[in-house]
Amino acid sequence: MLPPEWSKRLVDVNVTRLKDEDLLWADYAFISSMVIQRTSAQQIIRRCKEANLKVVAGGPLFTSEHEQFEHVDHFVLNEAELTLPPFLEDLNNNCARRIYTTSQFADIQETPTPLWELADLRQYASMSIQYSRGCPYHCEFCNVTSLFGRRPRTKTAEQIIAELDSFYRMGWRGPVFFVDDNLIGSKKNLKEELLPALITWQKEHVPIPFNTEASINLADDDDLMRMMSEAGFDAVFIGIETPDTDGLAECNKKQNKNRNLIEDVRRIQRAGLQVQAGFIVGFDSDTPSIFQRQIDFIQKSGIVSAMIGLLQAPAGTKLYERLKQEGRLLGQMSGDNVDGTTNIIPTMDMDTFQEGYKNILRYIYSPENYYQRIKTFFREYKMPKVKAQFEFSHILALFRVIYHIGIMGNERTQFWKLLLWTSFHRRELLSLSVTLAIYGHHFRKISELHVL
Structure with missing residues (x-):
C-alpha cells in the first residue's frame, strides 16, 4: 500500500538482524508490532531515533498503546487501508499529522x-x-x-x-x-x-x-x-x-x-x-x-x-x-x-x-x-488428504531429531516407543510423530526456561 515509486526494504527481526546500514539506507522506518514484541519495538525505535530516522508506527501494539511511545513521529493506527492513504497524502504535502486513526472498518x-x-x-x-x-x-x-x-x-x-x-x-x-x-x-x-x-x-x-x-x-x-x-x-x-x-x-x-x-x-x-x-x-x-x-x-x-x-x-x-x-x-x-x-x-x-x-x-x-x-x-486422527512435500532439509532435520531427542534427550525412551507404536498402528503418521516429538521438546525447553 506504499507508493510504487518508493524503494522498499523489509527487515523482519524475528528471523534476521536490523543492521546499521539498513537505517542509513532509509528515509523512514515503518514499524508494525504485536503486543508481545513491545520491548523489541522500543529498542528499534530508539535505534531509529539515534540514526535521525523518522519513525511511522502501526499495528496492534501501537493501536492499543500509542500513548506509551513518545519518540514515534507518526502513528498510522487501526486498519491501514483507511489510515495510510491520508497520511501518505499529507506527507507528500509536508503537513503530516502525528496520529491517524479511524473507528471504521476497511473493505x-x-x-x-x-x-x-x-x-x-x-x-x-x-x-x-x-x-x-x-x-x-x-x-x-x-x-x-x-x-x-x-x-x-x-x-x-x-x-x-x-x-x-x-x-x-x-x-x-x-x-x-x-x-x-x-x-x-x-x-x-x-x-x-x-x-x-x-x-x-x-x-x-x-x-x-x-x-x-x-x-x-x-x-x-x-x-x-x-x-x-x-x-x-x-x-x-x-x-x-x-x-x-x-x-x-x-x-x-x-x-x-x-x-x-x-x-x-x-x-x-x-x-x-x-x-x-x-x-x-x-x-x-x-x-x-x-x-x-x-x-x-x-x-x-x-x-x-x-x-x-x-x-x-x-x-x-x-x-x-x-x-x-x-x-x-x-x-x-x-x-x-x-x-x-x-x-x-x-x-x-x-x-x-x-x-x-x-x-x-x-x-x-x-x-x-x-x-x-x-x-x-x-x-x-484421519490421515489428511494433502501432505507437505518432501525436501532434502527434512533428512537433515531427522538426523538432528535422532541426536537431540533419540540419543541425548531425557525423553529418548518415550520417543523410540512412540516411533515403534506408530510403525505398527499408524505407519502413515510416522513423519507426524517425529514432528510432534520436536514440538514437545520445544515446549519443555520453553516452559523450563520461562515458567518452571
Missing part, C-alpha cells in the same frame, strides 16, 4: 496482494494469508472484536488465489497459515467461494498444507470439515479455554457452552484436522480444582499442542474495563499468555494460582504424558 476486498518479493522466504517454516477480519463472538478477554469488529469481512476467492500464486511462483511449497481469528466466522462465503477455489487450486499445483484458527462449532458441520480437508487444511487452532461451564459463562464464551467438548474435538480430528487449542486459568469462578480438571481434559482429548496461559486483560477488552473499575489491574499485559505472568489480580490466592499453573505445564509436557497424548490423538 478488505480492496486490499492488495503483499509484496512477498521483499521477504526472504528461506527464513520461514510457514507463510501467512489473511482471508477474513472480525469475529461474530465477543469473548470478554479477547480484543479481536475491538480491533476488527464483530461482522466478519472476507476477501474474494480470487484475492486469496492471487496471494497463493504470488509466493508459489517464488518457489514456496511449504505450509500456509490462514491467520484469521476465526476462519468459519462467515461459513457461507467459506463454503460457497473460498474452499471450492482452494480445492481446484490444489489439484492444479503441487499440493500445499494449510492450517488456521476456528471456533468449536466447526464440529457441527461435517460438510464444512470435509471441504476443509479436501482443500488442504490439516490442523486448526481452537479456543477451548476451560472445561468449566461457570468459567465459560463468565467470559461470554457462549459458543463453547452446552457441548461435549471432548467429543467435539474427536469429531474434528476424525475429519483429518489436528486440533491445537488454547486454555486459560484464572477466571473468577475458578477454584483450585480447575488445574487438575484442565489436565484431565487435555489428556483425554488428545490435544497434543495445548497452549495454557494465565488470564490476562488486554487493553480495549470488556475484561480490562471491568477489572479496571474493580481496581484489579497490575499494569500492562506481556502479550505472551504462556509466560506465567498476568496483569490481573485473581480471586484465587496468587501463590496457589501460579503453582497450579506450573503443575499443569509440568504434567502435560512431561515426556510420559505428552507422548501418551500423541497416541490418543493418533487413534482418532
